[in-house]
Amino acid sequence: MSGPAPVVDAARLADDLDAPPRGRRRERGALWAWVVVIIAITYFIVPLISTLEFSLRAAVKDPVTGEFIRPSLQAYTLVFNDPKFIDALLYSFRMALVTIAVSLLLLVPTAFWVRLKLPRLRPVVELVTLMPFVIPPVILVFGLIRTYSGQPFAIISTPLGADAVLVGAYVVLSFPYMYRAVDTGLASIDLRSLTEAAQSMGAGWPRILWSVIFPNLRSALLSGAFLTLAIVIGEYTIANFLVGTKPFGPYLSLLGQNKAYEPAAVSLISFGITWAAMLMILIVGRGGGRGRAPVTGAR
Amino acid sequence: MTVKATTAGIPGASPASRRFSWNWLGVVPFFAFAIAFMFLPITFLVVGSFQSAGQWTLANYIGLGDAYIQTAYRNSIILSAITAIGGGILGFLIAAALVLGRLPRALTAGMLTFSGVASNFAGVPLALAFVFTIGNNGLLTKLLDEHLGINIVTQAGFSLYSILGLAIVYMYFQLPLMILIIVPAIEGLRKDWREAALNLGATPRQYWRSIALPILMPTILGTIILLFGNAFGAQATAFQLTGGTIPIAPVVIGTQIRGDVLRNPGLGYAMAMGMVVIMGISIGLYSLLQRRAERWLRS
Amino acid sequence: MAFLSLSGIRKEFGEHIAVHRFDLDVGEGEFVSFLGPSGCGKTTTLRMIAGFELPTSGVIRIADEDISRKPPNQRNVGMVFQSYALFPNMSVANNIAFGLKMRKESKGAIKTRVAELLELIHLPQAADKYPYELSGGMQQRVALARALAFRPRVLLLDEPLSALDAKIRLSLRQEIRAIQRQLGITTVYVTHDQEEALSLSDRIVVMSQGRMEQVGTPSEIYNTPATEFVARFVGTLNILPGVVVDAPSGRVKVAGQELRVGSPVTAMNGSQVHVALRPEAIAIASGDVDGNLLSGTVADVTFLGSIVRIRVRLGDGSGPVAFDTFNNPHAAPPAIGAAVTLAFPPEALLVLAESATPSHALVDADGLPAT
Numbered sequence: 001m002s003g004p005a006p007v008v009d010a011a012r013l014a015d016d017l018d019a020p021p022r023g024r025r026r027e028r029g030a031l032w033a034w035v036v037v038i039i040a041i042t043y044f045i046v047p048l049i050s051t052l053e054f055s056l057r058a059a060v061k062d063p064v065t066g067e068f069i070r071p072s073l074q075a076y077t078l079v080f081n082d083p084k085f086i087d088a089l090l091y092s093f094r095m096a097l098v099t100i101a102v103s104l105l106l107l108v109p110t111a112f113w114v115r116l117k118l119p120r121l122r123p124v125v126e127l128v129t130l131m132p133f134v135i136p137p138v139i140l141v142f143g144l145i146r147t148y149s150g151q152p153f154a155i156i157s158t159p160l161g162a163d164a165v166l167v168g169a170y171v172v173l174s175f176p177y178m179y180r181a182v183d184t185g186l187a188s189i190d191l192r193s194l195t196e197a198a199q200s201m202g203a204g205w206p207r208i209l210w211s212v213i214f215p216n217l218r219s220a221l222l223s224g225a226f227l228t229l230a231i232v233i234g235e236y237t238i239a240n241f242l243v244g245t246k247p248f249g250p251y252l253s254l255l256g257q258n259k260a261y262e263p264a265a266v267s268l269i270s271f272g273i274t275w276a277a278m279l280m281i282l283i284v285g286r287g288g289g290r291g292r293a294p295v296t297g298a299r
Numbered sequence: 300m301t302v303k304a305t306t307a308g309i310p311g312a313s314p315a316s317r318r319f320s321w322n323w324l325g326v327v328p329f330f331a332f333a334i335a336f337m338f339l340p341i342t343f344l345v346v347g348s349f350q351s352a353g354q355w356t357l358a359n360y361i362g363l364g365d366a367y368i369q370t371a372y373r374n375s376i377i378l379s380a381i382t383a384i385g386g387g388i389l390g391f392l393i394a395a396a397l398v399l400g401r402l403p404r405a406l407t408a409g410m411l412t413f414s415g416v417a418s419n420f421a422g423v424p425l426a427l428a429f430v431f432t433i434g435n436n437g438l439l440t441k442l443l444d445e446h447l448g449i450n451i452v453t454q455a456g457f458s459l460y461s462i463l464g465l466a467i468v469y470m471y472f473q474l475p476l477m478i479l480i481i482v483p484a485i486e487g488l489r490k491d492w493r494e495a496a497l498n499l500g501a502t503p504r505q506y507w508r509s510i511a512l513p514i515l516m517p518t519i520l521g522t523i524i525l526l527f528g529n530a531f532g533a534q535a536t537a538f539q540l541t542g543g544t545i546p547i548a549p550v551v552i553g554t555q556i557r558g559d560v561l562r563n564p565g566l567g568y569a570m571a572m573g574m575v576v577i578m579g580i581s582i583g584l585y586s587l588l589q590r591r592a593e594r595w596l597r598s
Numbered sequence: 599m600a601f602l603s604l605s606g607i608r609k610e611f612g613e614h615i616a617v618h619r620f621d622l623d624v625g626e627g628e629f630v631s632f633l634g635p636s637g638c639g640k641t642t643t644l645r646m647i648a649g650f651e652l653p654t655s656g657v658i659r660i661a662d663e664d665i666s667r668k669p670p671n672q673r674n675v676g677m678v679f680q681s682y683a684l685f686p687n688m689s690v691a692n693n694i695a696f697g698l699k700m701r702k703e704s705k706g707a708i709k710t711r712v713a714e715l716l717e718l719i720h721l722p723q724a725a726d727k728y729p730y731e732l733s734g735g736m737q738q739r740v741a742l743a744r745a746l747a748f749r750p751r752v753l754l755l756d757e758p759l760s761a762l763d764a765k766i767r768l769s770l771r772q773e774i775r776a777i778q779r780q781l782g783i784t785t786v787y788v789t790h791d792q793e794e795a796l797s798l799s800d801r802i803v804v805m806s807q808g809r810m811e812q813v814g815t816p817s818e819i820y821n822t823p824a825t826e827f828v829a830r831f832v833g834t835l836n837i838l839p840g841v842v843v844d845a846p847s848g849r850v851k852v853a854g855q856e857l858r859v860g861s862p863v864t865a866m867n868g869s870q871v872h873v874a875l876r877p878e879a880i881a882i883a884s885g886d887v888d889g890n891l892l893s894g895t896v897a898d899v900t901f902l903g904s905i906v907r908i909r910v911r912l913g914d915g916s917g918p919v920a921f922d923t924f925n926n927p928h929a930a931p932p933a934i935g936a937a938v939t940l941a942f943p944p945e946a947l948l949v950l951a952e953s954a955t956p957s958h959a960l961v962d963a964d965g966l967p968a969t
Contacts (some may be wrong), residue, residue: 033400
C-alpha cells in the first residue's frame with residue numbers, strides 16, 4: 001500500500017444507501033455493504049480454511065493396502081498422542097487458573113475498597129490498570145528478567161520462581177480487562193447500601209466480600225476470567241522468555257519450526273479454545289452489559 | 300497546591316487523620332503488585348538504559364543511532380503506519396457496512412463476535428495460518444498456481460516474509476480492533492441528526508461530509524493511532540514469521556533479551572525505552588481524542 | 599383553500615396499521631396540535647408530513663403542491679425534534695446557518711439571518727457556543743431557530759417540550775406560541791400533554807390508536823367531547839354509564855335516575871351509552887331546584903385549601919362523580935357516607951359517541967388507564 005486512500009468513499013456509499021425511505025423496517029441490505037462484508041469474511045476465513053486443509057494433509061498408511069491416504073486425521077492423532085502437547089496445554093491451563101485466581105483476589109477487593117472508601121483514588125487505580133497497554137509484552141518480560149534474575153531478587157533461576165513471575169506478568173496483563181469487568185459490575189449495584197445493610201447485620205469484611213459482592217459480580221467476573229483464559233493459553237512472548245517451551249504458545253512455535261502438519265492441527269485446536277472462551281463470555285456476559293465480545297490487542 | 304484543613308463532606312474524618320486514614324491499607328496489595336510486576340521492571344529498564352559497565356552514561360541512547368537499529372525502528376514505523384491507516388480505513392468501511400448496511404442481524408452479531416476472537420488469534424497461530432495460506436506451499440499459493448497459472452512467488456516476487464507480508468498478517472488483528480471500537484461509535488450517531496440534516500435540505504452525502512464524519516473523526520483518528528501502537532508492540536507474530544531476519548523493533552529487542560546480537564544490554568534497554576515512549580504517546584493521543592469524541596456524543 | 603392538506607392518509611408497517619385514516623385541512627398561519635397518548639399515530643403522521651415516512655396511501659399537499667412522494671430534503675418544511683438534534687460538532691451559529699448553507703445562500707445573507715434568529719430566540723450571546731455547553735431549554739430554542747432559518751412553509755414540532763423541566767416547559771411554550779404568531783407560519787405540533795395542546799392551538803386533533811377521534815377548537819374539545827376517549831383523555835369530565843330512555847326528548851337513565859340532556863340524542867332508545875358531566879356545573883342541591891338531580895353517597899372529601907373536592911358514589915355503584923366547591927368556613931362539607939343530591943343543568947350533561955378505541959385502551963390525561 002502506497003498511501004492513505006481517500007476518505008470520501010463512505011460519503012459516496014451513503015448516497016446509494018439512502019434511497020427514499022420505504023415503509024418496511026429492515027429491508028434487503030445495501031449492495032455495497034454485502035460486497036464489503038463478503039470480502040472481509042473471505043479474508044478472515046481463508047487462513048482458517050488453509051490451516052484446516054494443511055492439518056489434513058498428513059498421510060496415513062493404510063494397514064491393508066500399504067498405500068498412503070490423504071487427507072487424513074493423522075496430524076491430529078499425532079498431536080493428541082504427543083505427551084508434550086498434553087503437558088503444554090495442561091501447563092498453560094494451570095497457569096491460567098492461577099492467574100485468574102490471583103487476579104480476582106487482588107482486583108475485586110481493591111475495586112470494592114476504592115469505590116467505597118477512596119473514591120478519589122479511582123482515576124489513579126484505573127490509570128494503573130491501563131498501563132499494560134503501554135507496555136508491550138516483549139518489554140515487560142525484558143524488564144521482568146532484568147529485575148528478577150540478578151541481585152537482589154534472583155528467582156527466575158528456579159522453576160517455581162519463574163512460574164511465579166510468569167503468573168505475575170499474566171496478572172498484570174489481565175489488569176485492563178479484569179478491572180474493567182469488575183468495575184462495571186460494581187457500578188451496576190448500589191455498593192454503599194448493600195455494604196451498609198450487611199454491616200448492620202453484623203458481617204465482617206471478608207464475609208461481605210464473599211457473600212454479598214462476589215455473587216453480584218458473577219457474570220462480570222466470569223467474563224473477565226474467560227478472557228484471561230484465552231489470553232494466557234495463547235500467549236507466547238512472555239512465556240517463551242521466562243520458562244522456555246513448557247507453555248502452550250512456545251510449544252506451538254517450536255512445533256511450527258520443526259513439523260509440517262501438526263502445527264496446523266494445534267493451531268486449529270488453539271483457535272477452537274479461543275472461540276469456546278469467547279462464546280462463554282457472550283453466554284455469561286448476558287447478565288450485565290451488552291454481551292459484546294471484548295477486544296485484545298496484538299502479540 | 301494548598302491543602303485546606305476542612306472536613307466538610309468527608310464522613311468520619313478529622314483533620315489529622317484525613318491523610319493517614321487506615322483506609323489506604325486496603326489498596327496496598329494492589330499497588331505492591333503493580334510495583335513488583337510492572338513499575339519495578341520498567342524502572343530497572345530505565346535505569347539500565349542510562350548505564351554502561353556500571354557507569355552512568357548516555358552512550359546507549361547515542362547508540363540508538365546505529366544503522367541496524369535505525370532500520371529496525373524505521374521498519375516498525377512503516378509497518379505500523381501501513382497497518383494502522385489501512386486497518387483504519389478498511390475497518391471503518393466494514394464497521395459502516397455492519398451498522399448501516401441493513402444486513403441480517405445474525406450476520407452482524409456473528410462478525411462482531413468473530414472480531415473478538417480474531418483479535419485474540421494473534422501471535423504464533425496467526426503466523427502459521429498465513430504460512431499455510433500464502434506461504435511458499437500455502438493453499439492459496441498452490442490454488443492460484445494450478446488453476447490460474449499465477450505464481451505469486453516466482454512471478455510477482457511476493458514473499459510472506461517481508462514487510463508487505465507482515466502487513467497482510469497484521470491486518471488480521473488490526474481490522475477487528477478497529478471494527479470493535481468504531482461500531483459503537485457509528486451506532487452512537489443519533490438517527491435524529493441525520494433526519495435533522497435531511498430536513499434542513501442536505502443530501503445524505505452532505506450529511507456525511509458535514510456532520511457524521513466530523514463527529515466520528517476523533518474516534519477514527521484516535522483508533523488509528525491506537526492501531527499504530529498496537530502494531531508497534533507486536534513481537535510474537537513477526538518473530539514466528541521471520542525469525543528475526545527482518546529487523547523490526549520488538550523483534551530486535553527480543554533478541555536482545557537473549558543477548559544475541561549486540562553484547563550491550565544497556566543498548567537493549569534504551570531500545571525498550573524508545574518503544575515505551577512511542578507507545579505512551581500513542582495511548583495518550585488516543586485517550587485525548589476519545590475524550591473529545593465522548594464530549595460531543597454526550598450532548 | 600387549505601395551505602396544508604392531508605387526504606386519506608394511511609400508514610401500515612407490515613401487519614401493523616399505525617394510521618388508519620387521516621384527513622385534515624390546515625389554513626395558512628394556523629397552529630394545529632395532534633394530541634394523544636403514545637402509539638396513537640400522531641408522531642407517525644407528523645413524520646409523513648416531514649417525509650421520513652411515506653404514506654401507504656393518501657396525498658399530502660402544501661400550497662396545492664403534492665409532496666407525498668418527495669424526499670425529506672426537498673419539502674421545505676422545518677422540524678423541531680424532541681431530542682433537539684443539534685449537530686454537536688457545530689457552534690450554535692453554524693447549526694442555525696446549516697439550512698441556509700444547504701441552499702447556497704451568500705455568506706453575508708447567512709450572517710444577517712443568523713443574527714436575526716438569535717435575537718428572535720433571545721440568545722444573541724450564544725452564537726459561538728457548542729450544544730453541549732447549553733441547557734436543554736436553550737438547545738431547544740436553538741433548534742427552533744435552526745428550523746425557521748430558511749423560512750420553511752410549514753413548521754413541525756415533535757413533542758419539543760417533553761424532555762425539559764416543568765418550569766422551562768411553561769416559559770418555552772409561551773415563547774413558541776409568540777414566535778409562531780409573530781411569523782404567522784403554519785404549524786403542526788405533536789404532544790401528549792393536553793394542557794400544552796389546549797393552551798397553544800387554534801385547533802386540536804385528538805388521536806387514539808391510529809384514528810382521529812375529534813377535530814376542533816380547544817373549547818370544543820374540552821366542553822363538547824365527541825367520544826368517550828376524548829372525554830376521558832382531555833379535561834376532568836365525569837363519565838357515567840347510562841341507558842337512553844327517550845332519544846328525541848333527550849332523556850337518559852343514569853344509576854336508575856332519569857336525567858335530561860341538553861341536546862338531542864342520536865343513539866337509539868334502550869341503547870347503552872356513556873354520558874359526560876362537567877364538574878364545574880355540579881352543586882349540592884338545596885331546596886327546590888330545576889334541572890337534573892342525581893342522588894348518591896359521599897365517598898370522599900378532600901380539603902385543598904380554597905377548594906373542597908367531593909366525590910360521590912351513585913346508587914348503582916357507578917362513579918365516583920367528582921366536583922369542587924369553594925371552601926366555606928361557615929358551612930361544613932357533607933360527611934363521608936352521607937346521602938347527598940347533586941344538581942346540574944341539562945347543558946352540563948353530554949351523551950358521548952362510542953369511540954373506536956377499545957375500553958382497555960382508554961387513558962386519562964396522565965396517560966394512565968381510565969377506570
